[in-house]
Amino acid sequence: MIFKKIFVTFLVLCAVTAFAQENLIVNTQNRKQVSLNGTWHYIIDPYETGFYDYRYKEKGEKDAEAYWNNPEPHGKTDRKEHGYNNDYSIQVPGDWNSQDDVFKYYEGTVWYQREFDKPKLDENERIFLYFGAVNYEAHVYLNGKKLGMHKGGFTPFNFEISPGMLKDKGNFLVVKVDNKRYADEVPTLNTDWWNYGGITRDVKLIITPQNFIQQYAIHLKQSQDIEKSLKRKRFNISGYFKLNTTAAEEKITIEIPEIGFKENVDIRDSEGSFDLEAKKLELWSPENPKLYKVMFTLGEHTLTDKIGFRKVExxxxxxxxxxxxxxxxxxxxxxxxxxxxxxxxxxxxxxxxxxxxxxxxxxxxxxxxxxxxxxxxxxxxxxxxxxxxxxxxxxxxxxxxxxxxxxxxxxxxxxxxxxxxxxxxxxxxxxxxxxxxxxxxxxxxxxxxxxxxxxxxxxxxxxxxxxxxxxxxxxxxxxxxxxxxxxxxxxxxxxxxxxxxxxxxxxxxxxxxxxxxxxxxxGAKGGFHADKETRWSEEFQEWYFEETLxxxxxxxxxxxxxxxxxxxDFRSPKRNNPKYQEGWNRKGLIDDKGNKKKAFFTLKKYYEKKEEEYKKR
Known part of the structure; x- marks a missing residue:
């Protein structure tokens, strides 16, 4: 029985993983969108009272005291034990630790809430709620209904909002954010950086056509001989497209106007790959970070991106x-x-x-x-x-x-x-x-x-x-x-x-x-100077880099x-020397005030030398 429960949990996790990656929308900055950044309200909930009842079971969807439900009382006899108001406000995107002293060392659950009005939608348009990242576990609710959850503090995710869920005014959006550390998570309990909690990256509504290009890749084909391609000024580019909706057959047009490139790619059952030839491409490199405007057209809708082409091997x-x-x-x-x-x-x-x-x-x-x-x-x-x-x-x-x-x-x-x-x-x-x-x-x-x-x-x-x-x-x-x-x-x-x-x-x-x-x-404390053998001095760090180089x-x-x-330098709760660290990892070449330490210039000089060496090759 225990084995069966573990196996079922594993299968559910695999299904959630596949769903998350298959439904992620890319290139959101170039799509029709409405920003939900700005001021949100919050409730600090260390006991997760808004999520569990007093028997520590997850609350029902319609439970009036679930923090995803609007707590506005309907009359003077109503009992409400939670609420959102302007006295408890927080900025999104941003970590909560830096926004108020009450959050400085806090690890646990914080509920985020804001309202938004239904954006103007054309006929047959769809709408998605997109998060750049939430650290670490997010449960997302709209007008009392759960859209889904996501784990992982540094990667994006999105959920579709069905038309019937939206009101014209005052849509009640709530996100339960939990940054507690666990032994079976990624990362795990022990790290050497600050566990900043919160909705740390952009939040937006993405508005799309009924069927749209959800994911794609376009790049130089890895197997080609790059020296021959450079001589011929002809390059093989390859990649794939994934549409959001399964279709019997579609065509996507790829255009790179600057070089007069225009080709069609067939899509069957929502996916399609391509292998095409392009002429006169300039390749991307640190010395020449050339980006091309690339246009992908499906039906009447065009998605643009800036793409560089290069081969690393x-x-x-x-x-x-x-x-x-x-x-x-x-x-x-x-x-x-x-x-x-x-x-x-x-x-x-x-x-x-x-x-x-x-x-x-x-x-x-x-x-x-x-x-x-x-x-x-x-x-x-x-x-x-x-x-x-x-x-x-x-x-x-x-x-x-x-x-x-x-x-x-x-x-x-x-x-x-x-x-x-x-x-x-x-x-x-x-x-x-x-x-x-x-x-x-x-x-x-x-x-x-x-x-x-x-x-x-x-x-x-x-x-x-x-x-x-x-x-x-x-x-x-x-x-x-x-x-x-x-x-x-x-x-x-x-x-x-x-x-x-x-x-x-x-x-x-x-x-x-x-x-x-x-x-x-x-490590070196910025502004602390002594002889080179004195730990924590800028001179010790400078000596370390001189010997390293x-x-x-x-x-x-x-x-x-x-x-x-x-x-x-960066914040770390592991670094507790009261004189030289004070909760900071001091290995930075720039200190926490933005001042460059002596070792910065030692490394810079070495890099200038290496750059000149490779220019002559």
């Missing part, structure tokens, strides 16, 4: 972009605006973070440790920044739990579906610093294979750990057999010994693949780049 020990060897001058970034102690949430925040990154002279960013806001990947496309995008399979995930694996795959799917048309994204990462065991390797291999099946146009990796042996560091994590590049987090000189130990450190890998340092770094000059031939940890 591994050739022996090198990573090639458009057939040329690249060195990834990277930096890791958290989705956080440190001077304001909050989650990044809009295009201005993306510009700020990437402005700092460009000042460092990077050509690559590692967006850690979860999929960042779509504003980030769209900005990276325009700026010519290569992107590593990652799901939060972090540290002590329950690797023996099949349900946890399905949750990880769901987040992987949602990340890939949303950003598979971003030329900037060249690496999908399936996790960070997962401890080696047979169960872990099986779990992580499954994610690697799943990512390769979903998208063969990008490299797949994971940030591995490395053991330190004086004078020799041998990387043989069994997961490296399956990833396209071997990526490791390296902290010799900070977690063990002092920075001078780096210069004699020798690196080898068991795999004939490109080697990438996904992290390296040391000396070590990098003596790396093996397969060394292909690094993304040091990290661009900016």
């Amino acid at each position: 591994v050739s022996g020990k090198d990573v090639l972009l458009n057939g040329k060897e690249i060195f990834m001058r990277g930096i890791s970034i958290h989705e956080e605006i440190a001077p304001e102690i909050r989650r990044a949430k809009n295009s201005a925040d993306a510009d700020k973070l990437f402005g700092w990154a460009k000042d460092l002279n990077v050509n690559m960013v590692r967006l850690a440790h979860y999929p960042h806001n779509e504003y980030m990947t769209r900005a990276a496309d325009s700026l010519g920044l290569l992107v590593w995008s990652e799901i939060p399979v972090y540290w002590t995930i329950d690797f023996k739990n099949d349900e946890v694996l399905e949750k990880a795959k769901k987040q992987l799917d949602e990340m890939i579906i949303r950003d598979q048309n971003k030329a900037s994204v060249i690496i999908w990462s399936v996790g960070n610093e997962t401890p080696v065991s047979e169960a872990r390797t099986k779990f992580m291999k499954s994610l690697v294979m799943h990512a390769k099946e979903k998208d063969d146009t990008r490299l797949i990796s994971a940030a591995l750990e490395v053991g330190y042996n004086r004078g020799r560091n041998y990387i043989d994590d069994p997961l490296g057999e399956y990833t396209d590049i071997v990526s490791v987090n390296e902290y010799l000189g900070w977690y063990g010994d002092l920075p001078h130990a780096k210069v004699k450190s020798k690196w080898e890998t068991a795999y004939d693949k490109p080697l990438f340092f996904s992290e390296t770094g040391a 000396k070590m990098m000059e003596n790396m093996p031939e397969n060394f292909t780049g690094l993304s040091p940890w990290i661009l900016v």
Whole structure:
């Protein structure tokens, strides 16, 4: 009986996962829409009184004291024990932790509520409610009816609103948001970043035709010889379309007006793939982040996007972009605006973070440790920044739990579906610093294979750990057999010994693949100065990077780049030195006030040198 219950739960989870990925709408910024950003009301509910009755059973849909129902009393005898009003207001998008001191350390349930009027709809138009992300678990209700739920704090989701659910005025929208941590979730209980709760990204109504292009991919065909294509100035582009409604037969017209490209693709039973030839394409690269206006027309409706075309691949020990060897001058970034102690949430925040990154002279960013806001990947496309995008399979995930694996795959799917048309994204990462065991390797291999099946146009990796042996560091994590590049987090000189130990450190890998340092770094309190051997001083961090970069000059031939940890100091409840940390991870090259530390300029100088080296090749 117990086995049957577990098996049924697993099947339901798989069905929900498939439903979520199949129904996700992409390219929402270029569709007809109504923003629901702005001021919402809230109720803090640590006991989840609005969700469970006093016997701790989920309340019935029509229960007057369920917090998804409008609590307005009908008369003076009515008993109402909850309510929404302007005295308890919160801004969306945004984390709740930064908006009021009462939320600073709060983990639990908060109910969000707002009203909206029915938008003007043409005949046969459909309407969807779209969330960029809610951390972590969301239950969504409209006018007392449940639309659905979603787990995963960093990926988008949407629900269709049936016409009969909408009123002309005052539609009552409620979202139960719960950011509690659990051992069987992704991420799990233990992380080294702040668990910002809330509706952290845009909320909007998406208005569509009755049948519309829900998902698509368009890219250079991976199997073509890029050198021959460049000489011929003819390129194979391929991809697929998925419509929202099953149709016997449809045609989609693809146009790239700038190069005079126009082709039709046949769609049968809601899906269709294509393999076409385009002439005179300029390829996207950090030096030339060329984006084309691409138009997709189904019937009388046209959807536009800005698409870059490029090919990334591994050739022996090198990573090639458009057939040329690249060195990834990277930096890791958290989705956080440190001077304001909050989650990044809009295009201005993306510009700020990437402005700092460009000042460092990077050509690559590692967006850690979860999929960042779509504003980030769209900005990276325009700026010519290569992107590593990652799901939060972090540290002590329950690797023996099949349900946890399905949750990880769901987040992987949602990340890939949303950003598979971003030329900037060249690496999908399936996790960070997962401890080696047979169960872990099986779990992580499954994610690697799943990512390769979903998208063969990008490299797949994971940030591995490395053991330190004086004078020799041998990387043989069994997961490296399956990833396209071997990526490791390296902290010799900070977690063990002092920075001078780096210069004699020798690196080898068991795999004939490109080697990438996904992290390296040391902590420093901005503005604290001392001699270089004093921990937490800017001089110590500067010394650490000087020795690290000396070590990098003596790396093996397969060394292909690094993304040091990290661009900016970020909040972490694990970092509790009362003098130097105060709840901040201080490994940033920029401090929490926005000031550049001395090590910033050390790394920048190295990156300028590497850029000149590769220009001469």
